[in-house]
Amino acid sequence: MAEKPKEYKRLNRSVGVAEALKGALDPALKRRGFASRDIITYWSTMAPAPYDKVALPDKLVWPRGERSAEGATLHVRCAASHALGLAHEGAKIAASVNRYFGYLLVGQVRLSAEPFRPHSAKPAETGLKVTDAMRMEVSGAVESVEDEGLKEALRQLGHGIMAKSKSSGR
Missing domain, CATH: 3.30.300 (GMP Synthetase; Chain A, domain 3)
Known part of the structure; x- marks a missing residue:
């Protein structure tokens, strides 16, 4: 069982x-x-x-x-x-x-016998392309955010989402 x-x-x-x-x-x-x-x-x-x-x-x-x-x-x-x-x-x-x-x-x-990989926490490059139009749209969407660190994180997230949705044909 x-x-x-x-x-x-x-x-x-x-x-x-x-x-x-x-x-x-x-x-x-x-x-x-x-x-x-x-x-x-x-x-x-x-x-x-x-x-x-x-x-x-x-x-x-x-x-x-x-x-x-x-x-x-x-x-x-x-x-x-x-x-x-x-x-x-x-x-x-x-x-x-x-x-x-x-x-x-x-x-x-x-x-340790294990090999050292210094930047294993960095994300792998996906090869997705972000166009200027996408950058402008994302920048406009996060313009009202006051915290610079949060604004940059949201900008990167937006670029990733838009590039991925364009590459998948959505």
Whole structure:
């Protein structure tokens, strides 16, 4: 007999992206040894320069048995050009992470075998073309928005929607 699919509880309210993705991300991060998303989310704040830009935490490996007072081993993906420096400054990175959390979390830092992809969060280029007429229409629609950051985000969204709808023939 086939097992019933899991039914999700409706929240009956609008939620942020972080809360909506929490159920999907947390189990995956727990398999990588992270109890929460903090070390990944705030890596650029806690890691010393230049490792805040050229390295990313990969997994956290906890020692077995009673040695947990020594801290975990943080495996870090790093750009090849900074790998030697990271290997030598592992104690400095561990101290920065521990200082951020306020307790001994990381005992040592090691390089991960996984390759480092520095801009994996950037969206891929779609190749959709935005015409001058589309730009003018979108600019007119967002003209009344006062916040410049919001205005630019809405402008980019409008360009994407219009280019996609034109390419699909709508």
